[in-house]
Amino acid sequence: KAGVTQTPRYLIKTRGQQVTLSCSPISGHRSVSWYQQTPGQGLQFLFEYFSETQRNKGNFPGRFSGRQFSNSRSEMNVSTLELGDSALYLCASSLYGTRGLLTGNTIYFGEGSWLTVV
Amino acid sequence: SQQGEEDPQALSIQEGENATMNCSYKTSINNLQWYRQNSGRGLVHLILIRSNEREKHSGRLRVTLDTSKKSSSLLITASRAADTASYFCATDASLMDSSYKLIFGSGTRLLVRP
Numbered sequence: 001k002a003g004v005t006q007t008p009r010y011l012i013k014t015r016g017q018q019v020t021l022s023c024s025p026i027s028g029h030r031s032v033s034w035y036q037q038t039p040g041q042g043l044q045f046l047f048e049y050f051s052e053t054q055r056n057k058g059n060f061p062g063r064f065s066g067r068q069f070s071n072s073r074s075e076m077n078v079s080t081l082e083l084g085d086s087a088l089y090l091c092a093s094s095l096y097g098t099r100g101l102l103t104g105n106t107i108y109f110g111e112g113s114w115l116t117v118v
Numbered sequence: 119s120q121q122g123e124e125d126p127q128a129l130s131i132q133e134g135e136n137a138t139m140n141c142s143y144k145t146s147i148n149n150l151q152w153y154r155q156n157s158g159r160g161l162v163h164l165i166l167i168r169s170n171e172r173e174k175h176s177g178r179l180r181v182t183l184d185t186s187k188k189s190s191s192l193l194i195t196a197s198r199a200a201d202t203a204s205y206f207c208a209t210d211a212s213l214m215d216s217s218y219k220l221i222f223g224s225g226t227r228l229l230v231r232p
Binding site: 006033042048056058092107111114 | 224
């Protein structure tokens with residue numbers, strides 16, 4: 001079956017602009033999580049959505065937001081972009097989300113969206 | 119700081135040799151997972167080990183977990199050039215609403231020379 005699909009793969013934005021990234025989870029998966037990866041901070045959790053509801057959120061400013069649709073596809077939006085937002089944004093899907101971690105629920109990642117802010 | 123810290127940060131070995139990477143974490147966990155990331159690509163799930171398990175195998179991979187030392191190791195036997203990648207450990211961390219999130223270590227960059 002198809003894996004986690006993220007679009008676009010690469011994009012360049014200017015400071016102050018906003019960006020929307022899209023993620024289609026594995027069919028049947030109801031949980032989508034987003035992570036930011038940078039050389040300096042490594043992989044950091046942004047937020048998780050489960051059945052259209054934000055389940056939890058990482059320590060990021062309010063400029064970072066997301067949503068999930070009824071078909072489980074998710075979007076994340078970053079407004080008023082800053083240079084430091086340049087990163088690889090990874091989407092992950094799973095059946096039960098992070099609450100399933102207790103039972104060893106595997107989380108699958110997409111290829112990511114490379115965002116460069118100039 | 120991150121929950122998991124990998125050691126070494128970088129490792130260069132010859133094809134056919136074994137590669138060992140270590141991960142230390144700070145708080146109690148339910149599971150620990152290892153992921154591989156090829157340059158500029160997404161994360162590929164390798165193996166999950168539960169807190170009540172001490173060792174797990176998957177193909178050429180062997181993972182150990184020592185909860186008393188809060189550490190885990192990933193052994194790749196008979197390495198191949200295709201194993202060249204970054205390897206991350208990830209632990210679950212509880213949040214205030216009783217849900218969990220994955221916290222990743224800083225990763226080990228493995229280079230397998232042909």
